[in-house]
Structures are given as C-alpha cells and as structure tokens.
Amino acid sequence: MSAPDPAAGQPAEPFLRFDRVAIRLGGKDVVSLARLDVARGEFVCIVGPSGCGKTTLLRAAAGLLRPAEGEVRRNGRLITEPSREMAMVFQDYGRALLPWRTVDGNVALALEAAGTPRTEWPGRIADALRKVGLQAHGQHFPAQLSGGMQQRAQIARCLAQRPTLMLLDEPFGALDAITRQGLQDELARLAREQGLTVLFVTHDLEEAIYLGDRVIAMRTNPGPGRPSLARAIEVPIDRPRHQLATREDPTFLRLRRELFDHIERGHA
Amino acid sequence: MPEPRGSRRWPWRTLRATAFPLLLLGLFEATARRAAALGSEVLAPPSAALRALAQAALDGSLWPATGFTLGAAALGLLLGAGLGTLAGVTLGLSARASRATFLSIELLRPLPSVALLPLAMLVFGFGTGLETSLVAFGTFWPQLLLIQAAVRRVDPQLLELGRLLGLSTAQRIRKIVLPAIVPRVFTALRLGMGFALVIAVTVELAGNPHGMGYAMLLAQQSLAPAMMIGWLAWIGVIGVLLNTTMLRLQRALDRRMGVAV
Numbered sequence: 001m002s003a004p005d006p007a008a009g010q011p012a013e014p015f016l017r018f019d020r021v022a023i024r025l026g027g028k029d030v031v032s033l034a035r036l037d038v039a040r041g042e043f044v045c046i047v048g049p050s051g052c053g054k055t056t057l058l059r060a061a062a063g064l065l066r067p068a069e070g071e072v073r074r075n076g077r078l079i080t081e082p083s084r085e086m087a088m089v090f091q092d093y094g095r096a097l098l099p100w101r102t103v104d105g106n107v108a109l110a111l112e113a114a115g116t117p118r119t120e121w122p123g124r125i126a127d128a129l130r131k132v133g134l135q136a137h138g139q140h141f142p143a144q145l146s147g148g149m150q151q152r153a154q155i156a157r158c159l160a161q162r163p164t165l166m167l168l169d170e171p172f173g174a175l176d177a178i179t180r181q182g183l184q185d186e187l188a189r190l191a192r193e194q195g196l197t198v199l200f201v202t203h204d205l206e207e208a209i210y211l212g213d214r215v216i217a218m219r220t221n222p223g224p225g226r227p228s229l230a231r232a233i234e235v236p237i238d239r240p241r242h243q244l245a246t247r248e249d250p251t252f253l254r255l256r257r258e259l260f261d262h263i264e265r266g267h268a
Numbered sequence: 269m270p271e272p273r274g275s276r277r278w279p280w281r282t283l284r285a286t287a288f289p290l291l292l293l294g295l296f297e298a299t300a301r302r303a304a305a306l307g308s309e310v311l312a313p314p315s316a317a318l319r320a321l322a323q324a325a326l327d328g329s330l331w332p333a334t335g336f337t338l339g340a341a342a343l344g345l346l347l348g349a350g351l352g353t354l355a356g357v358t359l360g361l362s363a364r365a366s367r368a369t370f371l372s373i374e375l376l377r378p379l380p381s382v383a384l385l386p387l388a389m390l391v392f393g394f395g396t397g398l399e400t401s402l403v404a405f406g407t408f409w410p411q412l413l414l415i416q417a418a419v420r421r422v423d424p425q426l427l428e429l430g431r432l433l434g435l436s437t438a439q440r441i442r443k444i445v446l447p448a449i450v451p452r453v454f455t456a457l458r459l460g461m462g463f464a465l466v467i468a469v470t471v472e473l474a475g476n477p478h479g480m481g482y483a484m485l486l487a488q489q490s491l492a493p494a495m496m497i498g499w500l501a502w503i504g505v506i507g508v509l510l511n512t513t514m515l516r517l518q519r520a521l522d523r524r525m526g527v528a529v
Contacts, residue, residue, distance in 0.1 A: 062432060082432045095425045100447045100525040109443065113433035161433070 015040035015197050021070035023056050030056050031228045043198045045208035048218030054201040058167050062088050084114055087158030091170040093150040097142040103153045104138040110160040128160040148179035168200045181243050209255050231262050312494035321498035337479035340396050341468040344403020349460045352411025360419025381406035381467050399471045406467040407460040418452035458514045
C-alpha cells in the first residue's frame with residue numbers, strides 16, 4: 001500500500017495516461033503531476049479543494065486544453081483535441097443543454113455531430129433515454145424538467161455518443177441529496193454495463209469513495225517537486241454498492257477517515 | 269399568462285390605458301375647433317382629420333402612398349438587416365475581423381442616413397432605389413452592432429459543447445450560434461422596423477416625391493391641414509400595428525424555442 005508514486009496505477013497497459021503533465025493558466029502552474037494512469041473500465045474519482053485544478057485536469061483529458069509540458073494519451077494516442085470517444089458531463093446542466101431543443105433534439109445533437117444516418121436516430125435516441133429513465137420526456141424542453149432530469153438528459157446525450165471514456169465535472173453537485181444518490185447509483189450501473197472508463201471530479205469525499213474504484217486527492221498550489229496529486233487510495237468494496245450498507249461498511253468509514261485526515265492536513 | 273384573470277379585468281385595463289390618450293385627443297379637438305373658428309389654416313380637429321383619412325381610403329388615394337412607403341421600408345430593412353445580421357455574426361465570431369473593421373464602422377455608423385440623401389439622389393434618382401438604399405444604410409448599423417453583441421453573449425459552454433461533440437465550425441454556427449441569437453435578432457428587427465419607417469418617411473419629406481411623407485407634405489402645401497394630420501395619424505397607426513405584429517410573432521417564436529414555457 002506504500003507505493004513510491006502515490007498516483008501510479010498498477011495496470012500494464014493504461015487506457016488513459018497523464019505523463020509528466022504541467023498545465024499553466026495565465027502563467028501559473030495549475031496542475032503538475034508525474035504520472036496518472038487509468039485502466040480501461042476503471043472508475044476514478046478526483047477530489048480536492050476548490051481551485052486545485054480538478055476541472056483543469058479533466059479539460060486536458062477532454063482535449064479542450066493542451067498541457068504546457070508532458071502529454072496525455074488515450075489508448076496510446078496523444079490527445080490534442082476533443083474526440084467523440086470522450087463524453088463530458090458539465091456540472092451546470094442548465095448551460096449544457098440547448099434550451100431551444102427538446103430532450104430528443106438534444107440527444108440528437110450528438111448523432112448529428114457524429115454523422116449518424118438519420119434512420120438510426122429514433123432507435124438511438126430511445127435507447128439513450130431508456131438508459132437514464134427519461135423515455136417519457138423526449139418531447140419536453142429542458143426548462144420543463146427538474147435539475148435531476150436535465151442532468152439525466154445530459155448523460156443520455158453522452159451515452160448516445162457511445163463513448164469509451166466519460167468525464168464528469170461535479171455532475172451532481174447542484175442536485176438535492178435524494179436525487180444525487182439516485183443518479184450516483186445509475187451512473188455506477190451504466191458505467192459497469194457499458195464498460196465505460198470514468199473520470200469523475202467531485203469535492204464530496206463520500207461520493208468519491210462510494211463511486212470510485214480509486215480515489216485521487218489533489219492539492220492546491222503545486223510547485224517544483226510538489227505534485228498536484230497528493231494521494232491515491234484504492235476502494236476495495238464490492239459492487240454493486242448500496243447507499244446505506246456501503247456507507248456503513250467499516251472499509252468505507254476507514255477510507256473516509258484516511259482521506260479526510262489527509263485533506264485536512266494538506267490544507268493546514 | 270394568467271388568462272382568466274386578465275380577461276375578467278380587460279375593460280378596466282383597456283380603459284386605464286386609453287384614458288390619457290383620449291383626454292389628449294379631446295383637448296386637441298377642442299383647441300383645433302376654437303382655432304378653426306378663428307379662421308386658422310394650421311390646425312384641424314382630429315374629427316376632421318379622421319374624415320379626410322376615411323375619404324382618402326374610400327377614393328383610393330391612401331393606398332398607393334402607403335404601399336410605396338411600406339414597400340421601400342420593408343425592402344430596405346430586408347437588405348440592411350439581412351446584411352447587418354450577416355456582418356454581425358461574422359464580427360461576433362471573429363475577433364480579428366472585428367478589430368480590422370472597428371474603425372471603419374465607427375466612422376460610418378454615426379452618419380445620419382438622411383445626410384446621404386444628396387449623394388443617393390445622384391446615384392439612384394428619385395424613386396424606390398433612393399429610399400430603399402437609405403433605409404438599408406440606416407438599418408444596417410444597429411442590426412450589425414446588436415447581432416455582434418448577441419453572438420458574443422452566446423454561452424461559451426454551449427460552444428465548448430459543440431467542440432466536444434465534434435461539430436464543424438459551420439455546424440456550430442448553424443446549430444448553436446444562430447438559434448441562440450434568434451430572440452435578439454427579433455428584438456433587433458423590431459427596432460429596425462421603427463428606424464426603417466422613420467427613414468422612409470423622412471426621405472419622402474426631404475425630397476423623394478413618393479409615399480406617405482410626400483403626401484403629407486402635399487397636404488400641408490395645399491392648405492389641407494385635416495389631411496396632413498390624417499396622414500400623421502395614419503403613419504402612427506401603421507407603426508403601432510407593425511410593432512404589435514412583431515411582438516406577437518416574437519412571443520410565438522419564444523414559445524416554440526422553449527424560452528418561455
């Protein structure tokens with residue numbers, strides 16, 4: 001359990017690899033890390049205080065920004081621009097759906113972008129909506145849906161892309177507790193069923209442990225010799241997990257304490 | 269909109285809204301009648317103006333002038349707003365194009381379109397071309413600026429979403445930018461319609477011997493104040509009608525676009 005590099009994964013052939021990556025925004029080092037590997041099908045959660053570069057790391061994985069140093073590779077190929085194999089879920093669902101399109105239309109956007117033949121659209125849309133339980137709401141506009149349902153719609157659009165990698169940026173941060181728990185379980189199920197690799201950014205430690213196969217804690221203000229990745233912990237809890245049972249599991253509680261202590265100390 | 273409450277209240281609402289204009293009209297009527305009794309040829313009471321207007325409508329002289337002005341205004345607006353929208357989208361999307369044209373725009377924009385009348389007369393002579401071109405010039409600039417601002421205000425996250433999904437630039441413009449600015453395009457058009465009517469009538473008053481403005485000028489010069497004021501009222505009515513129609517259209521569109529559900 002005491003690996004020299006806390007972020008190093010064990011798989012031989014990583015699906016996603018950050019290699020000596022330094023990201024600067026406005027001349028300041030925002031993220032700097034030696035190595036982060038994510039295995040195919042792995043669910044990795046990234047936690048850390050606000051401003052530690054969680055989102056920036058995600059954007060680099062999405063190909064929305066290029067690191068100043070080092071490289072990010074997916075399947076061995078350098079990521080230089082967005083790809084349809086990667087789908088991103090934004091926290092702010094109100095600004096991630098086209099308000100002038102119905103849910104159907106928003107899901108269709110992914111298919112239009114991919115050049116999917118029009119004849120396949122109805123089936124693909126219905127399929128994506130069924131996976132997130134929105135089959136009855138295809139004709140509704142985003143403004144007619146609750147926050148949780150809008151977030152489902154966003155996830156449906158991502159699934160319609162048929163991605164291999166899902167990047168989620170605090171997707172449930174703005175939702176109420178009950179809705180959040182429901183969506184957590186659905187995301188975990190979808191990720192398993194679809195064999196998705198997931199990078200999930202959150203500031204909620206419990207959420208990170210509950211969802212993740214591995215939780216990575218980031219710290220603010222990295223510098224020379226002070227990497228962004230502070231700690232990585234494995235979560236050896238069987239799936240499917242359960243909102244009550246898992247959160248009362250001794251392993252869960254131990255990991256939570258460990259992570260909490262760590263972040264507390266990192267702050268001081 | 270709370271329909272039942274609104275409909276129960278409508279007589280009061282209408283009364284409240286019309287009370288002041290009616291009062292003004294009444295005052296105008298009284299003043300003009302007294303002036304007419306004293307032998308004035310400047311003022312005519314609204315009742316006489318209405319009569320003159322009705323007569324013009326019946327003998328057919330109202331319609332060609334109305335048609336000319338509205339036609340020229342509409343054509344000019346179509347040209348000006350169309351090109352303005354095109355230029356506005358381009359400049360809104362490209363910071364480089366915007367920097368390159370900034371000075372030219374700021375130099376040309378403040379020119380009152382009527383100041384171009386002498387030049388336009390030389391180029392087009394009297395007629396539709398003259399009026400249409402000046403309306404187009406006058407409506408182009410506000411449309412350009414409003415659309416440019418609208419494009420700049422499109423949510424950057426939506427544009428990022430387009431990039432993530434792999435939409436081409438043309439697709440991003442067609443599927444994200446243009447639908448996002450539709451409500452603002454409509455507002456700009458509504459403003460532009462007002463400008464177009466003002467410019468058209470001004471051009472007719474200032475030289476172009478056609479349309480409602482010229483008809484009003486003729487009425488004034490032939491000492492027919494009732495007809496002159498009749499034209500004035502008619503131009504106002506047309507302005508209100510156009511604006512109301514546009515507002516209705518915009519609301520219907522907003523509903524369709526999921527903006528006001």
